[in-house]
Amino acid sequence: MSLNIWIPPQYREPNGHCNVCDEDLFGTVGDMQKHMAACARQNIDAIRAAAPSAKNKGGPFDPETWDPEAEAHMREVGKRMLREGRLETLPSERIVNG
Numbered sequence: 001m002s003l004n005i006w007i008p009p010q011y012r013e014p015n016g017h018c019n020v021c022d023e024d025l026f027g028t029v030g031d032m033q034k035h036m037a038a039c040a041r042q043n044i045d046a047i048r049a050a051a052p053s054a055k056n057k058g059g060p061f062d063p064e065t066w067d068p069e070a071e072a073h074m075r076e077v078g079k080r081m082l083r084e085g086r087l088e089t090l091p092s093e094r095i096v097n098g
Helices: 028-043 044-049 068-084
Strands: 016-019 023-025
Touching: 016 028, 023 028, 028 044
Parallel strands: none
Antiparallel strands: 016 023
């Protein structure tokens, strides 16, 4: 025989949080996994729209916005860095926008 103690929900601590629907999660790990899977399936479009690859379109890391001359210069600098075994660009190799 075991003793079960009922704790009202307002006094329980959540043991997980869903960042998709911003809901605190209670229960077992299996319960949380079921919620996460269902929530992800239901909100897949919002998740994809919030992905870093979608948010950074047109930013500095998007190859579509790079200057071809600057890209060619940095590729040559990269080859030279590999040959010389260094991990940092020299001040004279950097591109300064100004």
